[in-house]
Amino acid sequence: MPTTTPVTRLDPDAGLHADAEEAGAATVPPSEGLRMLAVHAHPDDESSKGAATMAAYAAAGARVMVATATGGERGDLLNEEVAEVPQLHRDLPGLRRQEMARAAAELGIEHVWLGFEDSGLPEGDPTPPLPAGCFADLPLEQAALPLVRLVRRFRPHVIVGYDESGGYPHPDHIMSHRIAKEAFEAAGDPDRYRGVGEPWAPQKLYYDKAFNPVRFRAIHEALEEAGMESPFGDRLARFEDPEAMPWLTKHEVTTQVPIGPFIEHRDRALLAHRTQVAPGSFFFATPNDLLRRIWPYDDYILVDSRVESSAPEDDLFAGLR
Numbered sequence: 001m002p003t004t005t006p007v008t009r010l011d012p013d014a015g016l017h018a019d020a021e022e023a024g025a026a027t028v029p030p031s032e033g034l035r036m037l038a039v040h041a042h043p044d045d046e047s048s049k050g051a052a053t054m055a056a057y058a059a060a061g062a063r064v065m066v067a068t069a070t071g072g073e074r075g076d077l078l079n080e081e082v083a084e085v086p087q088l089h090r091d092l093p094g095l096r097r098q099e100m101a102r103a104a105a106e107l108g109i110e111h112v113w114l115g116f117e118d119s120g121l122p123e124g125d126p127t128p129p130l131p132a133g134c135f136a137d138l139p140l141e142q143a144a145l146p147l148v149r150l151v152r153r154f155r156p157h158v159i160v161g162y163d164e165s166g167g168y169p170h171p172d173h174i175m176s177h178r179i180a181k182e183a184f185e186a187a188g189d190p191d192r193y194r195g196v197g198e199p200w201a202p203q204k205l206y207y208d209k210a211f212n213p214v215r216f217r218a219i220h221e222a223l224e225e226a227g228m229e230s231p232f233g234d235r236l237a238r239f240e241d242p243e244a245m246p247w248l249t250k251h252e253v254t255t256q257v258p259i260g261p262f263i264e265h266r267d268r269a270l271l272a273h274r275t276q277v278a279p280g281s282f283f284f285a286t287p288n289d290l291l292r293r294i295w296p297y298d299d300y301i302l303v304d305s306r307v308e309s310s311a312p313e314d315d316l317f318a319g320l321r
Contacts (some may be wrong), residue, residue: 016211024292026258032061039180041172042072042098044276047269049210051258053298058108065110071123074120079278103273114146119171135172144182151187152197163207165247203306213239222294231282251301254311260296263288
């Protein structure tokens with residue numbers, strides 16, 4: 001079982017603390033008996049957002065489950081290196097299910113499909129309507145019902161979802177945010193979703209902050225100082241332009257989970273989604289040893305808590321142990 005090392009927090013105003021390299025070896029406390037549920041829109045989202053956190057808690061003894069809302073049926077091939085795989089052309093949804101199973105195994109987590117149809121990403125001017133009956137086109141209570149049922153069965157102490165923008169403004173991500181919030185608020189109320197299992201009230205709700213401009217700035221500067229090419233310059237310019245990303249929320253990070261020893265688990269989970277993630281992707285642009293030295297954390301926002309807990313935190317189960 002990994003041991004816990006005190007973590008020094010990154011301060012965006014003061015810069016990197018001197019002992020952040022030591023924090024790169026830190027991980028989460030023993031977590032037997034605790035349960036976490038992460039709500040995602042598509043297969044591969046779990047590997048690009050909080051994957052190392054989930055692997056860390058699973059290794060520490062917690063039960064960690066991912067609920068994936070859709071099968072990614074309207075996704076595209078994003079890795080041309082696998083364009084010749086025959087199954088890709090006859091059964092992309094089936095292939096993505098196989099990829100999801102491999103990613104879950106790499107992280108040591110449990111996984112459930114909520115069973116909704118991918119909404120796609122409508123583009124154009126004017127934007128075309130969503131496909132009828134797709135996930136993002138459903139009434140909230142219909143979309144949230146399978147998740148409420150799952151919460152009442154799995155009984156998580158912590159739920160992790162996306163913020164109001166969905167992390168980025170994909171219709172399925174925004175609906176995933178809505179159902180995670182709805183399940184957190186409603187699953188413990190016996191007067192709501194009657195007949196959908198015994199009520200269970202999760203204790204804490206977090207938003208993932210994978211798109212943290214402060215994190216990208218720190219990594220970008222560290223790459224340049226090391227004489228390496230950074231792929232994050234354009235992204236930072238967009239972060240700083242209020243017109244480029246009007247959907248970007250301004251939530252303050254409250255919680256940084258130390259994940260240094262588990263970054264490779266994230267990498268292997270990402271690569272399991274081979275139709276979506278190429279080995280040369282920007283996800284792998286920063287050497288892991290540099291990440292462990294510069295930003296050995298996954299970032300979260302504590303949105304709601306039914307237990308006493310105050311920022312800053314370094315543990316999603318703070319107040320529950």
